[in-house]
Amino acid sequence: MTLTKADKIVVTCGLPYANGTAHIGHLRTYIPGDAYVRYLKRYGYDVVFFCGSDAHGAPIELAAEQAGVSPQKLIEKYHAHFEKIFRKLNIGVDLYGNTEAPYHYKRAQTIIRTLEENGYVEARDVALPYCNTCQTFLADRFLVGTCPYCGAIARGDECDQGCQRYLDADQLINPRCVTCGSPAVKRNARHHFFKLSMFTDFLTKFNKRLKGTALARNYALGWIRQGLKDWGISRDLKWGIPYPGDEDLVLYVWAENYAGYISFTEEWARQTGVDWEDYWIRDGKIINFIGADIVYHHAVFWPAILKGVNYNTAYAIVASGMVKVEGHGLSKSRGFVIDIEEDIIKQGIDLDAVRYYILSYTGYTKDLDFIWKDFQIRVNNELVGILGNYAYRVLLFIHKHFKKIPQGTLTDEVTSQIRNTVEAIDKTFHRFRFKEAADAAMLLASFGNTLFQQSEPWKTIKEERDRAQFDLYQCLQVLKAITILIEPVMPAISERIWQQLGQDGNIHEVKVEECTEPLVPGTKLPNPEALFTKIADETVEALTSRLNQRIESARAKAK
RNA sequence: AGCGGGGUGGGGUAGCCAGGAUAUCCCGCGGGGCUCAUAACCCCGAGAUCAAUAGUUCAAAUCUAUUCCCCGCUACCA
Structure with a gap:
């Protein structure tokens, strides 16, 4: 099974999370995705290309709270930011969507309702941390406490300031609410679970025939071998898509964001007068470009959901390697980051040169070390x-x-x-x-x-x-x-x-x-101009020192 | 800890799945040429026990096993 020119191809890129600006890590997925789409078009294939903002989830609610703005305001800002970055870098999506848009709510809720109708969802009572003062349940990210390993102040998901270990929220000593500092207490709550374990056979077959990078396949198969657990798809947050039929809860962001691939197709199809079902229900070939960090979601959870509602699953998953900055893992909190707007566009760097560097640095699945x-x-x-x-x-x-x-x-x-x-x-x-x-x-x-x-x-x-x-x-x-x-x-x-x-x-x-096709002799030629300008040593020094300053100030802040 | 990816001349990399003769490309380095071009371009050369060990084979960078080292992910961060 290979792509043919009769196929209706959909290429998607992992959705950027709308709580921060675009950085070099994002480009590792979007630029190759765009180049791939452009090659397909040059070679005569029928392809559409989608991406958009991922607008929900605890971190956005938290970031908005800390910035003193509404989540809507926050995501509008970053949505506009990413749309602009895409345009400047010529990442030629047919639609840059938004999971906060009504068309997305409709599609996401329809998918969940259909899963319920088909018997793939069940409600269960679970004990979760709760803050009596704020009168809210506390997701991992909303918990702080003491790390059991190193004693530093840690978040519910990782010891971000201390030993960097991944934690379970239950491991935290003296768990407290991140907003008000009150102690967290356990409280029973009713949540909805997707019966992922029912899809074990399907997912094994799916991944074995999946095209794309070996990275994606092997990750997922290893995960499946360890045994699949049922998966909580509702959350106790204010911000998000209301859970259909249980509107006190919202859909877990990872249970609805990739539905954007479909809802963006629908919206584009509505605008251009074609039928989205040609892509998602009939003969579509779906290709997901993602970062290696979200392979599980795309090779395990998402295909199971699609199968559960009888939509087309991915033909290929293309997982990129990670990006490092001057030899260090990308980290905003530690300053090892290259911001697209501030560090590249505003510095007058040629954006095609950036595209070239990212595409030609190394194989797509390997790590890319960005060094000025x-x-x-x-x-x-x-x-x-x-x-x-x-x-x-x-x-x-x-x-x-x-x-x-x-x-x-x-x-x-x-x-x-x-x-x-x-x-x-x-x-x-x-x-x-x-x-x-x-x-x-x-x-x-x-x-x-x-x-x-x-x-x-x-x-x-x-x-x-x-x-x-x-x-x-x-x-x-x-x-x-x-x-x-x-x-x-x-x-x-x-x-x-x-x-x-x-x-x-x-x-x-x-x-x-x-x-x-031979050029036509006699065609008039305009006055030529040089295509690229050399990058001066002083420019490199300035760019490097910008980066070093950021690393320094991040280090100072941590102390 | 579990799972996954990787270790190839000074740097960065290709080749590994389908084993075969002088191991690719972009730099750097040494030498030569050209003068149209942004001191750019072209040619030649030196430089690698392909992480280590053991094995399979007529033949191993490539297959198998073990070890060491780097990196990523681990379901409530996206």
Whole structure:
């Protein structure tokens, strides 16, 4: 079972949680997801792409409380923020949705109601921590107490300031309410449980035939082998989607957020006049791009829910590796974080260069260590030196001598070189090997540089003008192919080269077959401009010191 | 602790699933060339007991077992 051009493909990215700004970790999923979608389109597949804000859950309620604003205000702010980041980075979703939108409530509640009708949910009484002062049940995140291992002040889910161990809320010594400090007491509450254990066989089969990264499959299979427990899907919070039929409770955020993949499709389908059931009930091929940290939700809980309501489950789950910053695990509280808006956009960093760095750094499932110095080296050598230089030297030379596309016909060598690259990329992106795809396109630029070097047009232009024209025509065609093949990686740059090649039409809709379509001699060429600027040492120093300051102040705050 | 991923020249990486002759690519380093181009480009070269040990095999980076080291996840943080 592989993707075909007749398939209706839905690609989704894990939803960003709307309680903070976008950072480099987010991009590890969104940029490859977007590049994948763009490759599918370039190669003629029928694909739609969705993402959106995850708006509910205890941390948002807590963050809003601490900021003194309503949860609505908080998520509106971050929803707008992420929408803007997506636009700036050219992450071309067909809809950037929101799980706080009415269309999502409707879909999420319908799913739960259907699960209940089908007998997959049951209500049980459980004893949970409660605060008598605030008159509310306390989720793990709302509990503080003493860590049983190291004695530091710890939260109900982890010892975040001390030994970093994961904790069960029951382990905390002297558990208290995080809001008012009153001691937590146990109190009985009625909650709803999804009978996950009924789906053990289904989930085993599902994961065995699941495409995508091995990481996703193996995580889930290991988890299933350990035995599946039934899963609480209601919470005692004020903020969230009311539990259908038991409106004092809300749906647990992990029981409704990924329903956004469906509700966003529905909303997009409503706006564009197509039928969402083509994707989710009939023949859709669903592909989830996620971070490695949420594999369980996507390979265990979510497919079980989908199965329970008879919707299509994922064809592939593509799990990315984690991101490190200057050798340390990403951590906002410790300052090891690169903020997209503050540290990248406002610093004037080329966003296509960021896309390139993330895609070409390493294999998608491996950890990516974001280092500014390394970023500079890659940009200056590969983007400026190889790709940018190739485009500029060819276009400038031709513009200087001809001002239009020179006379020529394609040689077999150039045609087959391009064709080989087109085929190589076809194989790699289907296997989610985005680094290899980017490398293959860059290799074509190296090929072009060699071609230019060896044909020595700066000499032939003086004595054998026709010869120079013919050779330059080859170089220009190589550039055309690069432009099309690099579009999924660097859409903005690709647009600029396309324009500099004097081509009409939208590069984002050009198919790969165009790579070997000969350029039309005589087409006027505009004045070329350099595509990338070198990153100066001082810039790297400034960026690195920004980061170091953040790490320092985080360290000071912790003490 | 359990589960999962990884350890390849100075750095970062590909190859491992389907074992085969000189182990890939981007840098760095040494040498040469070119001068159209953002001191960019092109060519040549040095540099790796493929984490360790034991095994399977005519043949192991690749398969098996054990060990060491890094990282992630573990159901109420998303």
